[in-house]
Amino acid sequence: MHRQYRRVQPLTRNAQPPRWVGRANAEGAIGNEHDILPDVPPEPDDIDRLESRLLKKIARASHDHLLIEPGDKIMVAVSGGKDSHVLLHLLELIRRRAPFKFSLIALNVDQCQPGFPKDLLPNYFAERGYDFRIVTEDTYSVVKEKIPEGKTTCSLCSRLRRGILYTRATQLEVTKIALGHHRDDFIETLLLNLLYSGQIKAMPARLQSDDGRHVVIRPLVYCAESEIAHYARAKAFPIIPCSLCGSQPNLQRQRVKELIANLSLENASVPNSLMAALENVRPSQLLDRNLLARLGGPDPAPPVQELPETNFEHELISVENLIASANQAGLRG
Numbered sequence: 001m002h003r004q005y006r007r008v009q010p011l012t013r014n015a016q017p018p019r020w021v022g023r024a025n026a027e028g029a030i031g032n033e034h035d036i037l038p039d040v041p042p043e044p045d046d047i048d049r050l051e052s053r054l055l056k057k058i059a060r061a062s063h064d065h066l067l068i069e070p071g072d073k074i075m076v077a078v079s080g081g082k083d084s085h086v087l088l089h090l091l092e093l094i095r096r097r098a099p100f101k102f103s104l105i106a107l108n109v110d111q112c113q114p115g116f117p118k119d120l121l122p123n124y125f126a127e128r129g130y131d132f133r134i135v136t137e138d139t140y141s142v143v144k145e146k147i148p149e150g151k152t153t154c155s156l157c158s159r160l161r162r163g164i165l166y167t168r169a170t171q172l173e174v175t176k177i178a179l180g181h182h183r184d185d186f187i188e189t190l191l192l193n194l195l196y197s198g199q200i201k202a203m204p205a206r207l208q209s210d211d212g213r214h215v216v217i218r219p220l221v222y223c224a225e226s227e228i229a230h231y232a233r234a235k236a237f238p239i240i241p242c243s244l245c246g247s248q249p250n251l252q253r254q255r256v257k258e259l260i261a262n263l264s265l266e267n268a269s270v271p272n273s274l275m276a277a278l279e280n281v282r283p284s285q286l287l288d289r290n291l292l293a294r295l296g297g298p299d300p301a302p303p304v305q306e307l308p309e310t311n312f313e314h315e316l317i318s319v320e321n322l323i324a325s326a327n328q329a330g331l332r333g
């Protein structure tokens, strides 16, 4: 399996030793199952406690954002990465324990990447007794044809995959589509938008598609990536590496990931603080006049009309005249 590891250097002398960070794809999923983890097998008790913590976080997310409701038929998108494996496994545990009925369908999109282990997920799903579907669509060739060699292919690849998910969701008449994005995806997206897009936004835990026909949910919103990686490793899920497509890593996301990791070495609460910020927005302390208007403030002023250059010159001359007049008046006084 192809792995790429890099050291994240601490910013201060007294910080903890460097940690190991794996390669992330465009959707923020780290490309293998061993990121940020010490190479020490976890104790069974630790894993039970971790599992219970993760289940509580999913339950809280579901409560806060109405993610899992009675009668739901939830399609879980399983790419074979650690996040989607953990999501499916924990949702199944919740399904068995929940006081109301809902159902799950695991769906994997085989995008025909070279070396994709076609039997791995079907065998795993069948062994575990999941209701599942495998959809084979050669988006890999489409992406290779459209994107020049050496460029990041994730954006088009993700859009094509999302389209396939929506089509299948309609055919299967599911009520929701569950994706494996976790807390770190949310805060990295927030910082990426702040730093590179001039927008304050992350992603929603529950999203209605533009045409109103689909609801996408992200039940792992409160779960840290390190917890998910730890749990996935302990459970030995059959992980498929995301490096099969040969895409270049998204360098901006990589930088943001490193930034958060470095700041966390100085202050471990940085990721949670970023997450808390998403739940604690103070619109009155921002400058978005449209947002303030939507919240009942004054309507935004109409856009400023650019003055023609001649008028501007004229205005400057007028100001100069005004100053001259004032000076004269002062002299007279």
Ligand code: SF4
Pocket: 025, 026, 027, 153, 154, 155, 157, 158, 242, 243, 245, 246, 247
């Ligand atoms: S191009 Fe590769 S890394 Fe990017 S989203 Fe597609 S499969 Fe994942």
